[in-house]
Amino acid sequence: RAKADGKGAYHFFEAALDEAASRRRQLELDMRETLRTGGFELHFQPLFSLAQQRIKGFEALMRWNHPVRGPVSPAEFIPLAEETGMIVPLGEWALMEACHQAASWPQAVSVAVNISPRQFASPALGQAVVRALAASGLPPARLELEITESIFIGNVERTVAMLHSLRALGVRVALDDFGTGYSSLSYLRSFPFDKLKIDQSFVRDLGRDASAQAIVRAIATLAGALGMETLAEGVEIQTHADVLRAEGCDMIQGYLISRPVPADAVPGLLGEVTALRA
Ligand code: C2E
Ligand code: MG
Ligand code: MG
Ligand code: MG
Numbered sequence: 001r002a003k004a005d006g007k008g009a010y011h012f013f014e015a016a017l018d019e020a021a022s023r024r025r026q027l028e029l030d031m032r033e034t035l036r037t038g039g040f041e042l043h044f045q046p047l048f049s050l051a052q053q054r055i056k057g058f059e060a061l062m063r064w065n066h067p068v069r070g071p072v073s074p075a076e077f078i079p080l081a082e083e084t085g086m087i088v089p090l091g092e093w094a095l096m097e098a099c100h101q102a103a104s105w106p107q108a109v110s111v112a113v114n115i116s117p118r119q120f121a122s123p124a125l126g127q128a129v130v131r132a133l134a135a136s137g138l139p140p141a142r143l144e145l146e147i148t149e150s151i152f153i154g155n156v157e158r159t160v161a162m163l164h165s166l167r168a169l170g171v172r173v174a175l176d177d178f179g180t181g182y183s184s185l186s187y188l189r190s191f192p193f194d195k196l197k198i199d200q201s202f203v204r205d206l207g208r209d210a211s212a213q214a215i216v217r218a219i220a221t222l223a224g225a226l227g228m229e230t231l232a233e234g235v236e237i238q239t240h241a242d243v244l245r246a247e248g249c250d251m252i253q254g255y256l257i258s259r260p261v262p263a264d265a266v267p268g269l270l271g272e273v274t275a276l277r278a
Contacts (some may be wrong), residue, residue, distance in 0.1 A: 022103025027247045028084050030066060031077060035090055042097050043260035046269060047112065047231060047253050055108035055270060057144065059253065060098040060117045061260045062090075082118050091119040092128045099136035099143060101263050107270050112144040112174060120151045121164065128170055137170055140170030147173065149181035153174065156190065161190045177233075179215065188226060196223045198249070213243060220248035 025097070033041055044058035064072045081087040095113050102111035119125060133140055145166060151159050163173060174195035179202060198219055205212035223230045232244045236255030244252055257271060 002086055006129065010150065017096045017213070024080060026070070027080055031064075031086055031090070034064060034066075035086070035093065037134065039067075040090070040093065041262070042094060042101065044101070044111075044263055044266050045120040045253060045260040046112075046257050046259045047251055049251050050241070051216070053251065054111060054249065055257075057112060057142075058102075058266060059112040059260075060094060060101075060114070061143060062114075062159060063260075078116065082116050083119065085270060087116045087118050088122050088124065092114060092124070092132075094126055096135065099132040099138040101266070103136040103138045106267050108139075108142060109270070110142045110144050110172070111138075112146050114176065119146065119149055119263040126169070127163075129171060131172075132258050133169070139240070140177070142172050144194070146176040148176050148189070152184070152187045153182055156187065159230065160190050174231075179219065185222075186189075188228075192226065193228050195229040195231055195251075197253075198230060198232045199217075200232075200254070203232050203234045203240055203244070203254070204239045213247065216244065216249065217247045220250075224248060 040062045041063045043063050044060055046055040047057040047059060048054070050054045062074050062078070064074075064077055066072050072199055076088070081090050098111045098113045102109075115125070129143070129145075132138075133143065147163075167173060172194040173191075175193045176197045177199045178196045180199045195217060198216060202215050202219075202232055206216065207213075211212075220230050224255045229250045231250075231251035231253055232249050233253050235244065235252040235256045237256060240254075241252055241256055261269060
């Protein structure tokens with residue numbers, strides 16, 4: 001009896017694993033097809049300066065509305081694209097599309113594009129950036145690349161050299177999800193990032209957890225001393241914006257200002273800027 005149950009459970013898990021694997025395989029095929037037929041989209045979320053009370057840029061966030069499954073979260077398809085290598089062509093598309101969109105905006109604000117670790121490791125990245133800038137006519141200073149701490153795992157020297165060669169193109173470099181990953185401070189000495197993006201896990205706990213506020217304060221102080229800007233991610237409520245401003249954070253991003261919006265809503269948001277208060 002017990003033996004039969006054990007076997008049943010085994011088959012149950014095996015079937016569940018098969019199902020997950022086949023969903024992933026199907027998603028991968030669908031991703032290829034969507035890239036080929038132009039079905040990916042970028043949405044844009046404002047990056048808001050607390051001191052100037054205005055939008056200084058937008059982060060480009062990929063969206064995939066699957067014809068059958070409906071919207072698939074980037075939290076699902078980006079890691080899959082990363083594993084399969086699809087992130088390289090997908091990321092090149094995002095760079096190109098983001099630069100073209102930004103070049104058409106009514107104000108000369110910046111656009112931030114996420115670069116995944118595998119894309120960063122690809123020797124094609126530099127050329128992809130050059131091509132996107134040239135084809136769109138976007139001034140390099142208006143493009144910001146967001147990378148995460150995980151790019152420092154492995155060959156630090158190569159990573160730093162790559163960062164410097166990207167910087168030499170005139171683009172800005174931001175460190176995304178700061179405080180979550182690998183979290184060694186040594187790489188802040190090895191490369192002067194333009195911006196540190198404080199991960200939303202710290203922001204979420206502001207006001208509830210004194211240590212979150214102490215960490216935010218420490219990051220703002222450190223960044224200031226190193227000449228880097230700070231931006232807090234995931235700011236949903238006014239109280240958090242108030243605390244962040246008091247702790248010396250330069251910028252915020254989050255639902256308090258705006259959710260990510262389709263490209264055609266960007267000019268409207270830029271126009272509304274004087275109505276925004278944070
Ligand atoms: P990320 O780069 O850290 O982007 C911020 C995420 O926080 C976005 O999730 C955004 O929609 C979400 N967010 C913004 N404000 C708030 C808020 O107030 N509250 C909450 N709860 N969330 C907020 P999204 O769009 O689902 O993207 C998730 C992740 O997928 C991104 O995290 C990024 O790592 C990755 N991703 C998205 N687009 C791209 C892309 O084009 N290329 C690459 N390589 N990765 C991308
Ligand atoms: Mg990002
Ligand atoms: Mg982030
Ligand atoms: Mg994040």
